[in-house]
Amino acid sequence: MNAPSPERILLSPPHMSGGERELLLDAFDSNWIAPLGPHVDALEREVCERVGTEAAVALATGTAALHLALLTHGVGPGDEVLCSTLTFAATANAIRYCGAKPVFVDSDLASWNMDPDLLEAELKRMAAAGARPAAVLTVDAFGQCADYERIEPLCERFATPLIVDAAESLGATCGDRHAGTQGRCGVYSLNGNKIITASGGGVLVTSDPGLAERIRHLATQAKLPAPHYEHEEIGFNYRMSNLLAAVARGQLAVLDERVAARRANFDSYRRALSDLPGVSFMPEAPYGASTRWLTCMQIDPAAAGVDQTAVRETLARQSIESRPLWKPMHLQPVHQDCRRVGGRVSQTLFETGLCLPSGSALTDRQLDRVAKAVRDAFSLAGHRAA
Ligand SMILES: Cc1ncc(COP(=O)(O)O)c(C=O)c1O
Incomplete structure (x- = not known):
């Protein structure tokens, strides 16, 4: 069964x-x-x-x-x-x-x-x-x-x-x-x-x-x-x-309660996952306070041995929704006739970034489940590499 x-x-x-x-x-x-x-x-x-x-x-x-x-x-x-x-x-x-x-x-x-x-x-x-x-x-x-x-x-x-x-x-x-x-x-x-x-x-x-x-x-x-x-x-x-x-x-x-809850989600994920190789989180610029509407993490595949797609798919198998970051507009087929200014920062963010579940009603148990699923993706990759 x-x-x-x-x-x-x-x-x-x-x-x-x-x-x-x-x-x-x-x-x-x-x-x-x-x-x-x-x-x-x-x-x-x-x-x-x-x-x-x-x-x-x-x-x-x-x-x-x-x-x-x-x-x-x-x-x-x-x-x-x-x-x-x-x-x-x-x-x-x-x-x-x-x-x-x-x-x-x-x-x-x-x-x-x-x-x-x-x-x-x-x-x-x-x-x-x-x-x-x-x-x-x-x-x-x-x-x-x-x-x-x-x-x-x-x-x-x-x-x-x-x-x-x-x-x-x-x-x-x-x-x-x-x-x-x-x-x-x-x-x-x-x-x-x-x-x-x-x-x-x-x-x-x-x-x-x-x-x-x-x-x-x-x-x-x-x-x-x-x-x-x-x-x-x-x-x-x-x-x-x-x-x-x-x-x-x-x-x-x-609104204030919602901001506090989303920031607490971010802190919880950061505590639970920062030790993983190749993992970093969206910085908070020194001039302001973010709401952490979505918790965004970056996974460097060279250091992590796993990429954002594999992590996202592991989460999906455990009924957890996550998403890549926005695909930059200059890479969208519909805007190929437009000019662009700059290098590859947003492209790299898109290629390595993942938005984790960030709802303001998430419970500690759910946050733990998400963090554990991310760790599962890393251990799976470890097994494959071994
Ligand atoms: C950056 C950004 N701009 C504009 C919009 C459009 O807002 P709406 O869905 O209310 O039209 C959204 C989200 O939906 C957004 O994320």
């Missing part, structure tokens, strides 16, 4: 606190079942308070928020946008929706995010050639901010708008500022795998209330205030549902 399969451990599942249910029922019972309503307004206020910014706009997805952020900064056909290459497809897709082309900038080793030296070199090179990117779109990957102490002044110096894709990093900090609050505007995602979720959703934050108003207008089909429907420009149906905003509010109330 087969042994019962072990309980499945997912990479980053939703983690409700209980409070969301009451708020969702309130939205439902009030009949504000629409892409506007009191929970949308309240969520926008609460996000502003949480991250210390002037204005927030709740939108259908993080991708929609990125699209409108780029459009409202004039990004259009023929433009280039300097963009982090180590990211999820949505970042580059938003640039493509505008008809512009991403120029993919490699990562640095300190943060795994856009390398400020490469950004500076490319901004200088373009300026010398009489060119300027329409925007810089940085990504705060895996819960950690890029180096804004350097990137923000660079964008100012070269008069280029900075847009921050903080989809994965709500709750992180850079110096004394929250992720997403640098540059002209920042974007968070509330997609199902994020540190807090409403099943889907995005929030754009900015210190410019006029920009927020403009984005709200475009996201509501660009309807002009008239009793009939009057439109002077093309709009989008990009606002967040009041039902989902209610869930998001319940989640935002427990």
